[in-house]
Amino acid sequence: MNALDNEAIRIMEVGARVRIIESVVIYHHPEHRNQPLDIKGQEGEVLAIVTEWRGRPISANFPILVKLGPKLRVHLQEFEIEVI
Numbered sequence: 001m002n003a004l005d006n007e008a009i010r011i012m013e014v015g016a017r018v019r020i021i022e023s024v025v026i027y028h029h030p031e032h033r034n035q036p037l038d039i040k041g042q043e044g045e046v047l048a049i050v051t052e053w054r055g056r057p058i059s060a061n062f063p064i065l066v067k068l069g070p071k072l073r074v075h076l077q078e079f080e081i082e083v084i
Helices: 003-011
Strands: 017-020 043-049 064-067 073-076 081-083
Touching: none
Parallel strands: none
Antiparallel strands: 017 043, 017 081, 043 064, 064 073
């Protein structure tokens, strides 16, 4: 992760409304369990930006936790979403 990536993550705040702009296939959707589901175009809310674990800094591969529905949360990269 370079300095530009860190800046992009800092701009995106917890609570921001976001839209998924890249094709992301998940298999853990509660209504489509174990079936591929592309979530491109869905909107949600940033719940957390994962930068530390147990007080230690980490470099998470998918640092942005987004809530897409009452039961669905996904970890995404900054280039996969846009703030709306």
